Amino acid sequence: MNSWNSTTDSLLLAFPALFSIVNPIACALIFSQLTADNTPDERKRLAGKVALYATFIMLVALWAGTTVMNFFGITLSALRLAGGLVVVASAWGLLFAPERQEARKQEQAVHAANPEDAAFFPLTMPFTTGPGTISVAITLGSNRPPAVHELIPFFAGNSLAAVLMGAVIWGIYRYADRLSTLLGHTGTRIFTRLSAFILLCIGAQILLNGADDALRPLFQSHLDQH
Structure with missing residues (x-):
């Protein structure tokens, strides 16, 4: 039961963070424009490829990102502090x-003359899962618990969040043209800002965790001396 709760907690933290930074609804509207000349079957195949590649990128960042950072001598608390700042920013x-963020993503993907040949670059990387998403995934992975027996439920929850995010990307991109008609410009703006506020809170929590890790030993040492 305890492991299940840990997995659920990790999932409930990771999925909103990934959803907010990827912002698949706003991306889907641009995806719809870029693939307007493709047939429905071609758009469905392309949506599947992008979702698969995006899931792989998020899983690698979640699982191996912290190890790579440690290789360069970056401590866990420093990674959490820096990652929290990136998420907050x-x-x-x-x-x-939000208009500036969408314009940047559209500029990154506009050079894809043939979307079928550009499923990975630029439609997946950096359009769907760019540096921001990778930073968030690495930061989430850095929040691993100190106890060894808690690692499996922790990574299970994070991995499930990445897989679910990939499924969301696939579903939303698959029906991007319908979504564009349903939401419209104003609906997308509202949803984007709500997601951004959730992401801001998550970034603040990660930042607080990093500060606690860095400052607790200093305060403890000071108390021991007195």
């Missing part, structure tokens, strides 16, 4: 200037 930009 990304959320702040999405919250107050």
